[in-house]
Amino acid sequence: MTQVSIVGTGYVGLCTGVLLAELGHEVTLVDLDPSKVQAVKDGRAPFHEPGLDEALKQQVTSGRLDATTDTQRAVDASALTYLCVGTPQDETGAADLTAIEQAARDVGKALAGLDAEHVVVTKSTVPPGTTRDVVRPAALQAAGDHARGRVSFAMNPEFLREGSALSDARDPDKIVIGAEDPATGRAVEALFEDLEAPIVHVDPSTAETIKYANNAFLATKVGFANEMANVCEAVGADWVDVAEAIGLDDRISERFLRAGLGFGGSCFPKDVAAIAHVAREHGVPSGILDAVLEGNEVQPLRAVELLEAEIGDLAGKRVALLGLSFKPGTDDVRRTRAAPIHDALVDRGAEVVCHDPQASSTFHELRPDATLAETVEDALTGADGCIAQTAWPAYAELGPDRFQAWMVTPVVVDGRRVFDADAMGGSSVTYRAIGLGGQAPDS
Numbered sequence: 001m002t003q004v005s006i007v008g009t010g011y012v013g014l015c016t017g018v019l020l021a022e023l024g025h026e027v028t029l030v031d032l033d034p035s036k037v038q039a040v041k042d043g044r045a046p047f048h049e050p051g052l053d054e055a056l057k058q059q060v061t062s063g064r065l066d067a068t069t070d071t072q073r074a075v076d077a078s079a080l081t082y083l084c085v086g087t088p089q090d091e092t093g094a095a096d097l098t099a100i101e102q103a104a105r106d107v108g109k110a111l112a113g114l115d116a117e118h119v120v121v122t123k124s125t126v127p128p129g130t131t132r133d134v135v136r137p138a139a140l141q142a143a144g145d146h147a148r149g150r151v152s153f154a155m156n157p158e159f160l161r162e163g164s165a166l167s168d169a170r171d172p173d174k175i176v177i178g179a180e181d182p183a184t185g186r187a188v189e190a191l192f193e194d195l196e197a198p199i200v201h202v203d204p205s206t207a208e209t210i211k212y213a214n215n216a217f218l219a220t221k222v223g224f225a226n227e228m229a230n231v232c233e234a235v236g237a238d239w240v241d242v243a244e245a246i247g248l249d250d251r252i253s254e255r256f257l258r259a260g261l262g263f264g265g266s267c268f269p270k271d272v273a274a275i276a277h278v279a280r281e282h283g284v285p286s287g288i289l290d291a292v293l294e295g296n297e298v299q300p301l302r303a304v305e306l307l308e309a310e311i312g313d314l315a316g317k318r319v320a321l322l323g324l325s326f327k328p329g330t331d332d333v334r335r336t337r338a339a340p341i342h343d344a345l346v347d348r349g350a351e352v353v354c355h356d357p358q359a360s361s362t363f364h365e366l367r368p369d370a371t372l373a374e375t376v377e378d379a380l381t382g383a384d385g386c387i388a389q390t391a392w393p394a395y396a397e398l399g400p401d402r403f404q405a406w407m408v409t410p411v412v413v414d415g416r417r418v419f420d421a422d423a424m425g426g427s428s429v430t431y432r433a434i435g436l437g438g439q440a441p442d443s
């Protein structure tokens with residue numbers, strides 16, 4: 001059993017804390033905001049993540065998970081500290097390291113009077129070199145001479161997906177440990193001895209690079225799928241069939257080949273931009289990464305183009321926008337593709353009525369002027385066209401009869417291949433879908 005403190009009670013900090021407590025470690029979460037600390041103690045995550053509230057409550061009740069605003073207290077009660085603070089994107093595309101540097105300094109200060117050994121582990125997604133060149137010096141400078149030689153550093157990236165974070169944490173496909181020396185690596189590895197995943201030992205900068213490469217590759221795969229899907233539309237092929245077939249090649253795999261209106265969320269867009277920025281800083285061409293980002297800006301507008309191709313000028317037309325979150329299963333609208341679609345429709349003079357089963361209020365914060373419907377029926381009633389932006393399972397149940405009954409002209413653009421293409425194509429609904437070439441026989 002290791003006593004662990006975790007700085008930051010965001011997504012990564014909370015999921016890491018729950019996992020480590022479940023693995024039998026004693027965990028203290030630190031956040032400077034007392035309301036966040038209270039929320040953790042009450043077993044309330046400040047965001048929607050399936051199973052997290054229950055798991056939090058269970059670990060708090062078991063006594064293995066606690067939270068405090070007092071960094072000193074948490075660090076004193078631990079042998080290892082995780083840094084799990086945000087690294088948002090700055091205006092140049094680079095990762096903003098202010099919070100992680102401050103967290104390293106705070107932990108360093110708490111380590112100043114330390115007599116025991118302590119490991120500081122970066123878990124935030126940070127550019128290669130950050131643990132060595134930012135975290136380490138900030139912590140050691142604040143800790144002072146007394147702590148020198150007793151504090152060591154590592155980087156241990158996370159690969160959790162929103163919506164399945166806990167199951168991803170409990171059953172990871174790998175655990176990457178970038179430690180500055182073998183003993184530190186062993187201390188981090190000991191935390192996960194009850195998990196079965198392969199452990200990859202590297203140096204801290206390599207661990208940091210692995211995280212970016214992982215996300216950048218997946219985003220590139222999605223970007224590739226989107227581009228090929230557009231080709232499929234032009235040549236009369238169906239990307240769903242193409243993806244299924246090429247996915248059978250285990251060098252490719254079928255995962256992350258779903259074409260759509262682009263990727264969103266707090267990670268892919270930010271991380272691809274950050275690693276492209278790192279490449280540029282080093283004079284390394286980043287053509288692939290730049291193309292992925294550019295394609296991702298254009299892709300949402302495909303939905304608007306497809307709608308225009310069917311109903312012409314959108315001025316004065318009523319358009320239902322179904323799905324506002326960046327993916328199903330979350331109320332997170334960060335970098336959601338719904339925003340550029342909404343804006344493009346409004347720019348063209350359309351009356352846009354939005355719906356989402358979970359993300360209406362978060363989208364309202366993003367676009368306070370957006371019109372939000374309570375139900376799908378309200379959104380579709382009287383509409384001249386519809387764009388599906390998020391593949392919510394509830395939308396998949398909408399058959400052509402609903403669109404025919406509710407809409408003035410049943411024109412549906414399926415941006416995520418959420419509807420049954422055969423049922424739609426065989427009905428009087430005008431159905432256009434990303435990656436689906438050819439027209440229904442009667443359209």
Ligand code: UGA
Pocket residue numbers: 125158159160161162163215218222255256257258259260261262263264265266267268326327
């Ligand atoms: C992503 C990674 O998948 C995680 O491994 C990583 O830990 C996390 O970022 C992070 O860095 O914190 P997440 O942003 O939660 O996780 O969401 P994903 O499920 O990866 O989806 C990202 C975006 O890609 C979504 O907009 C989704 O709709 C889109 N996507 C994904 C597709 O368009 N097609 C696909 O086949 C898969």
